[in-house]
Amino acid sequence: MPVITIEGLTKRYGDRAVVDRLGFTVEQGSLVGFLGPNGAGKTTTLRMLLGLVRPTSGRALVYGRPYRELADPARAVGAVVETMTAHPRRTARHHLRMLGIRVGVGARRVDAVLGLVGLTDAADRRAGGFSLGMRQRLALAAALLGDPGVLVLDEPANGLDPEGIHWLRGFLRSQAAEGRTVLVSSHQLAEVQHTVDQVVIVAGGRLVAAGSLDDLRSRASGRVHVRSPEAERLAGLLAAAGATVRPAGPGRLEAPPGWAEHIGLLSAEHRIPLFELREDAPDLEEVFFRLTRTAEDREPR
Known part of the structure; x- marks a missing residue:
């Protein structure tokens, strides 16, 4: 059974469908890039998956159940859907310990996730002095507190410098290698193609393509x-x-x-x-633009 199942998922605001009958699955241990132009419905889809937005119709399931029905959601799914907003006067360690109380983990786990995201040396610095990239790392640390089997990440590379992006690539691969399922949205296509195993491409709230990079390249060769x-x-x-x-x-x-x-x-x-x-061996960016342009051309005017 797939770990993540999106089935006929639709979200309307008035007459406008932000997500329109979207469907795809994510298998255990896979590292999947969730791609689409601005306004394609990626963030709305992830928010519906995490129970933050109620679908108009359709289903978004994790381990076969809606997120809100999971017995211990923080230990099943770790999520970053926006940049972490820690209290500026709290240190990174204090911020994570406060979150850890809700998750049910202690100081040892906090120190472990600080090490995983490379913030050990900054653990006792106040979050208000963090760069955007450091705040992204702190958000990842918070997502990992419950040692979840699934990571859902919305644009985690935002604010990272080239060294940070290189680190993120290795980090995501290591999480998948340990058996975690990772669904990551991104607009940095050139970087994603060096990171993910599979991609899901959406445009106009609809599925454009899903599959391995090699499969998509062959379709758009x-x-x-x-x-x-x-x-x-x-x-x-x-x-x-x-x-x-x-x-x-x-x-x-x-x-x-x-x-x-x-x-x-x-x-x-x-x-x-x-x-x-x-x-010709088109890279992911070329495949992406070919497929999304084709999808947009098919939309009724």
């Missing part, structure tokens, strides 16, 4: 680029094999995605020299 002194003869052989090719300049061809291996074998069989054989 570009052309195969070929350069050969016998491009014209190779084009004829490829056309006979069923490929739609087009000239791309002197001695150059473009073929459909997925044909690179066949072109290599065909050129070897017919002794056609190849100077270049390259298939």
